[in-house]
Amino acid sequence: MPGSLSEELATPKSAPGTPPPPDPRRWIALSVIAIAQLMVVLDATIVNIALPQAQQSLKITDADRQWVITAYTLAFGGLLLLGGRIADYWGRKRTFVVGSIGFALASALGGLATNGELLFAARALQGAFGALLAPASLALLTVLFTDAKERAKAFAVYGAIAGGGSAVGLLLGGVLTEYANWRWCLLVNIPIALIAVALAVPLVRESRATGNTRYDVPGTITATAGLVSLVYGFTKAVDHGWNSGTTLGFIAAGVVLLAAFVVIEVRSANPLLPMRILLDRNRGGAYLASTLTGAGLMGTFLFLTFYFQAVLHYTPLKAGVASLPVTAGVMIAAAVASQLVPRVGPKLPMVIGGVTAAAGMLYLTQIGVSTSFATHVLPAELILGLGLGFTFVPLSSLALVGVPEHDAGAASATLNATQQVGGSLGIALLNTIYTTAVTNYLTGHAPTTPPASPQAAQQLQAKLTLEGFVHGYTIAFAWGAATLILSAVVIVAFIKVRKDDLPTHGGAVHVG
DSSP states (O other), X not given: OOOOHXXXXXXXXXXXXXXXXXXXXXXXXXXXXXXXXXXXXXXXXXXXXXXXXXXXXXXXXXTTTTHHHHHHHHHHHHHHHHHHHHHHHHOHHHHHHHHHHHHHHHHHHHHTOOSHHHHHHHHHHHHHHHHHHHHHHHHHHHHHOOSHHHHHHHHHXXXXXXXXXXXXXXXXXHHHHHHXXXXXXXXTHHHHHHHHHHHHHHHSOOOOOOSOOOOOHHHHHHXXXXXXXXXXXXXXXXXXXXXXXXXXXXXXXXXXXXXXXXHHHHHOXXXXXXXXXXOSHHHHHHHHXXXXXXXXXXXXXXXXXXXXXXXXXXXXXXXXXXXXXXXXXXHHHHHHHHHHHHHHXXXXXXXXXXXXXXXXXXXXTTOOSSOOIIIIIHHHHHHHHHHHHHHHHHHXXXXXXXXXXXXXXXXXXXXXXXXXXXXXXXXXXXXXHHHHHHHHHHHHTOOSSOOSSHHHHHHHHHHHHXXXXXXXXXXXXXXXXXHHHHHHHHHHHHOOXXXXXXXXXXXXXXXX
């Protein structure tokens, strides 16, 4: 559908056969896109800080609390590919606006939730509208900034918002939870979204892909259903065990559905995920590494939040501040990596980043009920953040480079989807491992003789509970470190691109 008359008149014209001149409002448009990106990033970190209070307020069980995060990441990751296609075909500006409004409405529903199920549903809706918003934002940057140097600056601003937004979210989440209510950690999205929409309508120019614009509905259904079944199977292992028919049945169904998704994509004339995006060796390796990295990290941040508030008894604000070293490490390493990648290529920084992040995660396995933040948590967070910064900068560059404009939304959605899908699977798996570890610890350390008094029994139970929590966290951190090591192995095995293969003027990467 063509854009409005005002949009057509405002669009710079160029002679046939020459590239169109840059949009004169592109830098203003960047500020609008950055506001929406800030909202999405804020939501992730704010909800982590608020989760202990939300769990207590809505009486959510330990086994089910992960759905506050997973419902969002599943819907987000499962629908991102479709969201990218919708952005390309329906119009990136229109998709951006609809995604922002829907995200605000879903946030309002979550902020007013009266039980866990309603909160889970609201988070899923947030994920669905986020799946429209995120790829539309990134695709808008791709088509607005056609000059390689300007595009690099735009993506640097976009990345800085992502990194800085995480820190703002941690602090704002702590302030809102401690001095207002956990519900405001969701309701705060409403004014941010309204500002983004009010600015986007007059300032952002519409753009859309040309050519074949049909949607792959069967691919969307099988991919999303497969991921939900897989994650649900992981969660059922808490109650039924890994060998139960229920657990294995859902996991098997998930695997079959995802295999069917691949078959559909190969045969479809209008694939949701074109194999030309995925099957390039370097890009495919980057997507796989992104999935594994997301799996290791999401659970880590969740368990750190509970360690701070449930074991160390930090206030929400103090817990938010205590989480900032990870963000500081990411920003420091990202600045270094952005200068290093053009000189040595993406592979070496990514391998160093994966191994460094795994080392930080292993350091976290040394925490205890009364260990010092300065000697145990702080250095581990800094090391973890440094590793992530060295990983994500070259990863993002490699995963998106060389993609034609027609696939810009789908390619950006694939990168985001791998991180979200990895996070969904990682949280579900690590939460199951954590819950099982805590149960086994409490069973194995139950007193053989009854305590002398009810007061002594209460004190002993409180002590064992905290020790059980910490034991579960350390087991989860160890598994998270293993996924990061596996990610580094994938990078070594698959990534062959050299610094000379990287584009210098926005062109494609061609590696044999």
